[in-house]
Amino acid sequence: MGRNTVQRTLIYQAVCRMHHPTADEVYAEMKKTYPDIGRATVYRNLKVLSEEGKLRRISLSDGADRFDHCLEYHNHLTCSRCGECKDIWEEVPLPKAEGPVYLGGCRVEGHTFHFHGVCAECLAREAE
Ligand SMILES: [Zn+2]
Numbered sequence: 001m002g003r004n005t006v007q008r009t010l011i012y013q014a015v016c017r018m019h020h021p022t023a024d025e026v027y028a029e030m031k032k033t034y035p036d037i038g039r040a041t042v043y044r045n046l047k048v049l050s051e052e053g054k055l056r057r058i059s060l061s062d063g064a065d066r067f068d069h070c071l072e073y074h075n076h077l078t079c080s081r082c083g084e085c086k087d088i089w090e091e092v093p094l095p096k097a098e099g100p101v102y103l104g105g106c107r108v109e110g111h112t113f114h115f116h117g118v119c120a121e122c123l124a125r126e127a128e
């Protein structure tokens, strides 16, 4: 295995240990063990891993992209209290339609949701 492959594997493993980290968070995590690693190296490898389909990139309109090692279909919610990005596994009810759905003249073939709200942990804390 070449140096690049080793680095990519280590970066992938770091994302798996973390929970929807941003590229900066992965960089900070890698730096603890590999102080010499460069920010550009981490960013480049995250890009390659996403392009290869090994990581899912979660693009957010209101923050840095996050990376998810779980490739199974699910949605996310960003908590307005703790700022964490939570997995939503429940199916989101959609209006039923006969045949293909068109939005803005485009044929819809899938969807992902990114919700904003308050996570279960924060709700429990508030209820105490
Ligand atoms: Zn929360």
Ligand SMILES: [Zn+2]
Residues within 6 Å of the ligand: 020, 068, 070, 074, 075, 076, 086, 087
């Ligand atoms: Zn996720």
